[in-house]
Amino acid sequence: MSIKEVIDALKNVDLREAGINQNVAKMVKDAKFTGGTLTLVIEPPREGLEDVIRVKVVEALEKLPDVKNVDVKFVKPKAQQPPPQFQQPMFTRKKVPGVKHIVAVGSGKGGVGKSTVATNLALALSRLGYKVGLLDADVYGPSVPTLMGLKGERVNVDQFQRLIPLEKYGIKVLSIGFMLPSEDTPVIWRGPMLMKALTEFLFSTKWGDLDYLIMDLPPGTGDVQITLAQNVQLDGALVVTTPQDVALSDVKKAVTMFKEVNIPVLGVVENMAYFICPSDGQKYYIFGKGKVAQFASNYGLKILGSIPIDPDLAQRSDEGKPVVVSEPDSEVSKAFMGIAKVLTETLQKKN
Ligand SMILES: Nc1ncnc2c1ncn2[C@@H]1O[C@H](COP(=O)(O)OP(=O)(O)OP(=O)(O)O)[C@@H](O)[C@H]1O
Ligand SMILES: [Mg+2]
Structure with missing residues (x-):
């Protein structure tokens, strides 16, 4: 299985109901596939979204042939914090997928x-x-x-x-x-x-x-x-x-x-x-x-x-x-x- 197939599968993941507009395929920083285990490194658009992204990513990738395990790792989002007067609310209310x-x-x-x-x-x-x-x-x-x-x-x-x-x-x-x-x-x-x-x-x-x-x-x-x-x-x-x-x-x-x-x-x-x-x-x-x-x-x-x-x-x-x-x-x-x-x-x- 190629990394391209993985990226293609991720393109279909819809995170909008969790309030995330960015496509998850674009958040992937690294992907490896060895011995049935698919390891992904993802940079979320902001902190606090890791759980919902993990669930959706695993759901999309567990269906791929030969995938026995999906290991999702997260790196801290690099994006600069907006200046204090434009700061996002500290919490985002998310839907539970499904x-x-x-x-x-x-x-x-x-x-x-x-x-x-x-x-x-x-x-x-x-x-x-x-x-x-x-x-x-x-x-x-x-x-x-x-x-x-x-x-x-x-x-x-x-x-x-x-x-x-x-x-x-x-x-x-x-x-x-x-x-x-x-x-x-x-x-x-x-x-x-x-x-x-x-x-x-x-x-x-x-x-x-x-x-x-x-x-x-x-x-x-x-x-x-x-x-x-x-x-x-x-x-x-x-x-x-x-x-x-x-x-x-x-x-x-x-x-x-x-x-x-x-x-x-x-x-x-x-x-x-x-x-x-x-x-x-x-x-x-x-x-x-x-x-x-x-x-x-x-x-x-x-x-x-x-x-x-x-x-x-x-x-x-x-x-x-x-x-x-x-x-x-x-x-x-x-x-x-x-x-x-x-x-x-x-x-x-x-x-
Ligand atoms: N309509 C009812 N008739 C008889 N007994 C009831 C009725 N409703 C609840 N009980 C009983 O009252 C007790 C307390 O009910 P329950 O545990 O549902 O309350 P709770 O508000 O969830 O309590 P807690 O605040 O401890 O979580 C239980 O023993 C339950 O079986
Ligand atoms: Mg109770």
């Missing part, structure tokens, strides 16, 4: 049901016929492995060093939990490491073609949210809250933060909205009625759906059998299916 929509699920408060909502929403979208991925961005306390019945599983990388998401119940799943020595290992990340891990999760994973990538965020308004906001082109975020005053006051902070970092809030999911008493079939609004609606209307937000309190939901989650797949006809599953439909409609209208 992924049509990215939606984050967040809240201000812990324990309101973000992970439960993210997981069941992902599965509901899959039941609607979409190709779906679920990313556990809760690097501090990953719970997706438990919820998806993937506790103790490990993630692999392919020969191109890309992470391969696990697959369960028809969706692709990735969590930092699949990379820790044991589930009890606390994750103590320093800021820059966290940043690297998260961006690597997103950009160096072989997601394939996805209609939706749902991200389960950690509680609060901390560095994970900021990192994502700075680096990823999200379609928006859903905020989960319960009707309790403490949860509502925290979710307001989350909404303000999303607005500050320019992530559209696509809507509110009201969790633990009411309890349906099994003996009389009546709805009981244990935490009060109408509070979430009031909050949503004050902030000009839409409620995408309300999920009842259901002891079965908690149990199925602990067993790793999310209700949307294990009890598809239950009231909660219907609520999740409804939220999935409203979300897809909201995004269609937005685009």
Whole structure:
């Protein structure tokens, strides 16, 4: 195989959706092909684009005959920094190649049901016929492995060093939990490491073609949210809250933060909205009625759906059998299916 063939293959790589107009073939500084390994040296137009360029380059070159391995090395961009008054923003928001929509699920408060909502929403979208991925961005306390019945599983990388998401119940799943020595290992990340891990999760994973990538965020308004906001082109975020005053006051902070970092809030999911008493079939609004609606209307937000309190939901989650797949006809599953439909409609209208 000749280097010309390599360059020709690279000419077809389209990086525009990642915000890069320059052709990658022109960024190649050196190329060698020995013993099935293709080694490229690339000079990116600016720093911070390495991950997305690597994924696209590997995708284009792994198809070439005789190529067993693609090793992409980067040199620092030589281009002079523009003078300070014309300096680029420090971060560029990138799309994840092949992924049509990215939606984050967040809240201000812990324990309101973000992970439960993210997981069941992902599965509901899959039941609607979409190709779906679920990313556990809760690097501090990953719970997706438990919820998806993937506790103790490990993630692999392919020969191109890309992470391969696990697959369960028809969706692709990735969590930092699949990379820790044991589930009890606390994750103590320093800021820059966290940043690297998260961006690597997103950009160096072989997601394939996805209609939706749902991200389960950690509680609060901390560095994970900021990192994502700075680096990823999200379609928006859903905020989960319960009707309790403490949860509502925290979710307001989350909404303000999303607005500050320019992530559209696509809507509110009201969790633990009411309890349906099994003996009389009546709805009981244990935490009060109408509070979430009031909050949503004050902030000009839409409620995408309300999920009842259901002891079965908690149990199925602990067993790793999310209700949307294990009890598809239950009231909660219907609520999740409804939220999935409203979300897809909201995004269609937005685009
Ligand atoms: N509608 C519901 N009915 C009953 N139990 C629920 C409901 N929603 C969530 N739970 C339970 O509440 C607990 C917290 O839910 P979950 O882990 O999804 O919250 P979280 O917001 O992701 O928490 P964290 O902030 O720790 O990430 C879990 O045990 C879950 O099974
Ligand atoms: Mg969680």
